[in-house]
Amino acid sequence: MKLNLKPLRDQVIVITGAGSGIGAATARMAARHGAKVILAGRQEETLAKVAEEILREGGTAASVVADVGLQEDHERILAQAIEHYGRVDTWVNNAGVSIYGTLEEVPIEDQRKLFETDYWGVVYGCMAAVRHMKSTGGAIINVGSEVSDRAVPLQGAYSAAKHAVKGYTDALRMELREQQAPISVTLIKPASIATGFTVHARNYMDAQPDLPPPVYSADMVAEAILHAARHPVRDLYVGGASRAIAALGQNMPGIADRMAGWLFRRQRGPARAGQGTDSLYEAGGEHEAVQRAGRRHSVYTHLAMHQRATVVTTVALAGGAALWLLRGRR
Numbered sequence: 209m210k211l212n213l214k215p216l217r218d219q220v221i222v223i224t225g226a227g228s229g230i231g232a233a234t235a236r237m238a239a240r241h242g243a244k245v246i247l248a249g250r251q252e253e254t255l256a257k258v259a260e261e262i263l264r265e266g267g268t269a270a271s272v273v274a275d276v277g278l279q280e281d282h283e284r285i286l287a288q289a290i291e292h293y294g295r296v297d298t299w300v301n302n303a304g305v306s307i308y309g310t311l312e313e314v315p316i317e318d319q320r321k322l323f324e325t326d327y328w329g330v331v332y333g334c335m336a337a338v339r340h341m342k343s344t345g346g347a348i349i350n351v352g353s354e355v356s357d358r359a360v361p362l363q364g365a366y367s368a369a370k371h372a373v374k375g376y377t378d379a380l381r382m383e384l385r386e387q388q389a390p391i392s393v394t395l396i397k398p399a400s401i402a403t404g405f406t407v408h409a410r411n412y413m414d415a416q417p418d419l420p421p422p423v424y425s426a427d428m429v430a431e432a433i434l435h436a437a438r439h440p441v442r443d444l445y446v447g448g449a450s451r452a453i454a455a456l457g458q459n460m461p462g463i464a465d466r467m468a469g470w471l472f473r474r475q476r477g478p479a480r481a482g483q484g485t486d487s488l489y490e491a492g493g494e495h496e497a498v499q500r501a502g503r504r505h506s507v508y509t510h511l512a513m514h515q516r517a518t519v520v521t522t523v524a525l526a527g528g529a530a531l532w533l534l535r536g537r538r
Contacts, residue, residue, distance in 0.1 A: 209390040213297075213347055213438050217242030220293040221437065222285060224276050224333060225303030227254030227491075229403030230351060233426035234300060234433050239267030241434065246289045246296075247271040249303065250491030276303045276329030277321075282336040295344055298437040299337035301330040302351040305487050306366040306405065308475065309412025318410060319365040321488055326369035327376070334380055338391065345390035349436050350377045351429070352395045352443075354450035358457030361468050362413065362475050381442070394436035397454070398429045399447035406477075408487040418477035420470075422449050435513045444512055451512075 221238050225231035226247035232254075235245045239262040247255045247269060255271035262269040272288045274281035289296045304326045307314050330350050337348050356374040359367035374395060381393035400419035403426050411417055424447045432444045445451040457464045 209343075209345055211390040211392060211440060212345060213392060213440065215242075216434060216438060219243045219297040219437060220246070220289060220295055221298045221300065222246045222248060222289055222296050222333075222337075223300045223302055224248045224274075224285075224329065226258060226271075227251050228408075229405065230398070230401060230426045230429045230433075231300075231302045232258045234302065234430040235269065236262060236267075237427065237430040238434055238437075239269060240265065242267075244268040244293050245270075246285065246292065248274045248276070248285045250275050254491075276301075276333065277324035279328075279332045279335075282332045285333075286336045286340060290340075296337065296340055296346065297344075298347045298349065299333060299341075300349045300351070300433055300437075301333040302433075303329050304351065304369075306363055306409040307412070307488065308362050308406075308409055308417040310362065311364040313412045314365060314410075318488060322365050323369050323372075325488075326366065327372045330373050331376060334376070338380075338384070338389070341391045342389050347392040347394065347437050347440070348380075349394045349396060349433050351433070352377070352397045354397055354399050354445070354447075354453050356395065356397050357454035358464060360471050360475070362472060392436070392440040394441050395443040396429065396432050396436065397443060397445045397450050398432075399424055399445075399450035399453070401426055401429055401446075410486040410488040411481055413476060414481050416477040416479040416481055418475055420474040422447065424449075432513065439513075 216238060221243050223231050223235050223245060226235050227249035231249065235247055235258055238245050245262065245268070247259055248271070249255050250273065252273045255273065259269040259271045270288065270292045272285050274285050276282070286296065305322060307318055307322055334348055334350070337346070350373055352373050353370040355363065355367040356370040359371070377393060377395045384391050384393060400421065400423045402423050406417040406419060409417055429446045432446050435441070436444060445454065
């Protein structure tokens with residue numbers, strides 16, 4: 209069967225972690241393009257809110273309360289999608305959570321729990337999608353991170369999980385290609401995104417976590433995800449900063465290591481750590497305190513979605529990142 213990705217208006221799209229952030233932005237955007245969406249997440253209230261917004265605007269949506277860290281919950285997601293719409297054309301593995309703190313500080317049980325969501329949640333979702341799509345065709349889209357290519361301090365477990373997601377995604381893609389399965393497999397690598405990421409994260413620092421600049425909007429990630437739902441693409445970096453950091457880490461790893469001090473400083477916010485809840489073990493919703501605008505456009509990402517990024521562009525971005533980080537150390 210030949211790979212043939214459908215226009216969004218003809219697609220049924222499963223999105224995990226759809227109650228907030230990137231997942232909610234992707235669901236809203238997909239529905240506006242005519243797609244039928246299945247929203248999956250742990251918190252029923254936030255899923256219902258997103259679904260209601262979509263329905264109010266004339267879109268089509270259904271929700272499933274599910275924990276991506278449980279394999280059987282993915283079977284329920286797939287069953288609900290088939291019951292409502294008869295099939296799944298695109299499966300987006302987006303759910304994730306982070307932990308801030310040094311690897312010595314973060315308890316092993318917390319690191320294991322993070323892997324249950326960030327890594328095994330992707331594996332379970334991919335397996336459910338592959339089993340269904342081998343006969344129907346479609347796209348699997350895994351949301352990684354800029355730290356899929358370059359680890360950062362203070363988020364060591366998260367970096368390790370996103371490295372694992374990249375390795376799994378690359379291996380799955382090759383295996384499906386060898387089998388000539390009609391399935392596209394894409395890894396999305398966002399830079400810092402203006403969502404509730406830092407509030408949802410468990411924090412072992414004495415300061416509130418912050419995101420290193422530049423910070424981009426969740427809609428930019430949604431656009432990249434929906435591009436991959438229509439066009440077979442290996443991976444997409446969201447934000448020129450993401451591609452630059454990856455290129456710097458791959459081509460000048462020693463220099464990138466020496467920038468760790470800048471990353472230590474920029475991931476610590478000005479406020480002292482509070483006593484708020486996180487989403488590592490229990491579901492979390494939207495947080496008004498972290499609502500902020502992100503950059504809405506990236507020349508690099510625009511070019512990557514419309515033509516192949518050139519070597520010159522990549523080298524220029526890596527050089528720019530090195531200069532930018534060196535200035536930040538002063």
